[in-house]
Amino acid sequence: MDLMANTLLSAGASPAMLHTLEEIPDFTPLAHALCLNVGTLSAAWLPAMKLAADVAVRSGKPWVLDPVAAGASGFRLKACLELVELKPAVIRGNGSEIIALSKASVQPSKGVDSSHDSTDALEAAKALAQATGAIVAVSGAVDIVTDGNRVVGAHNGVAMLQKITATGCSVTALIAAFVAVDQSHTLEATAAALSVFGVASEIGMSMANGPASLRMHLIDSLHGLDENAVISRVKITSFCEEK
Numbered sequence: 001m002d003l004m005a006n007t008l009l010s011a012g013a014s015p016a017m018l019h020t021l022e023e024i025p026d027f028t029p030l031a032h033a034l035c036l037n038v039g040t041l042s043a044a045w046l047p048a049m050k051l052a053a054d055v056a057v058r059s060g061k062p063w064v065l066d067p068v069a070a071g072a073s074g075f076r077l078k079a080c081l082e083l084v085e086l087k088p089a090v091i092r093g094n095g096s097e098i099i100a101l102s103k104a105s106v107q108p109s110k111g112v113d114s115s116h117d118s119t120d121a122l123e124a125a126k127a128l129a130q131a132t133g134a135i136v137a138v139s140g141a142v143d144i145v146t147d148g149n150r151v152v153g154a155h156n157g158v159a160m161l162q163k164i165t166a167t168g169c170s171v172t173a174l175i176a177a178f179v180a181v182d183q184s185h186t187l188e189a190t191a192a193a194l195s196v197f198g199v200a201s202e203i204g205m206s207m208a209n210g211p212a213s214l215r216m217h218l219i220d221s222l223h224g225l226d227e228n229a230v231i232s233r234v235k236i237t238s239f240c241e242e243k
């Protein structure tokens, strides 16, 4: 939650983190987008998540799902499948999470870390996007973004991000902020958010000595990013052209 909120502040967004069911009807309509993350899911939190998704949709606000460890337990998988029914604009997970969600099955799992490359989840991501109408993003060495038809690859990023907990969660939150800006270009906004986060990590890595200092420099670099750095460094391709 710390890294997610600080990622959003550094990028110029205004995060608010809540769990309480009673607050959702007042609070959620104020947001320009909602991010639901099941990372530390509890049975008590799930009704607030569902109500928040429902209020967001009724308020015309996009919402983004991070299905953390979706295939690691039956409870999590069922919760994620129920949330998917509530019409997220974007689903962003790692390869293992997207495969589990797409197949709707509990999978042999490392937990919250992926045991798959993003490319292993390409067909699962396309099927999930087609079945749900959501944009599906799979993070990894190349981030894949699809609407079930188009597929783009976002190439920026550094492998050390996997050694900082919640960088995936944070990029999902950044996707929500980007999608809030232009709901008519959800795929483009999703690819752009993944790319901007990746560029910030590359700049941060040039100053870092390991995961803890990368965490700090990542936030500083995101805060200091200018248009020139973004335009000169972002690499987004049509995924088919890479083959």
Ligand SMILES: Nc1ncnc2c1ncn2[C@@H]1O[C@H](COP(=O)(O)OP(=O)(O)OP(=O)(O)O)[C@@H](O)[C@H]1O
Residues within 6 Å of the ligand: 068, 093, 094, 095, 112, 113, 114, 139, 140, 141, 142, 143, 156, 157, 158, 159, 160, 161, 162, 164, 165, 166, 167, 168, 169, 170, 171, 194, 197, 198
């Ligand atoms: N091998 C890699 N090379 C470069 N960047 C990577 C690599 N693997 C992941 N990333 C980047 O790291 C960030 C987090 O992605 P990851 O797939 O680790 O998410 P996650 O498993 O959901 O993480 P978490 O659960 O810790 O939030 C993304 O921005 C992604 O692009």
Ligand SMILES: Cc1ncsc1CCO
Residues within 6 Å of the ligand: 038, 039, 040, 068, 112, 165, 166, 168, 169
């Ligand atoms: C480590 C961890 N456990 C539950 S959520 C989370 C953050 C990475 O997904």
Ligand SMILES: [Mg+2]
Residues within 6 Å of the ligand: 066, 068, 069, 093, 094, 112, 168, 169
């Ligand atoms: Mg994750």
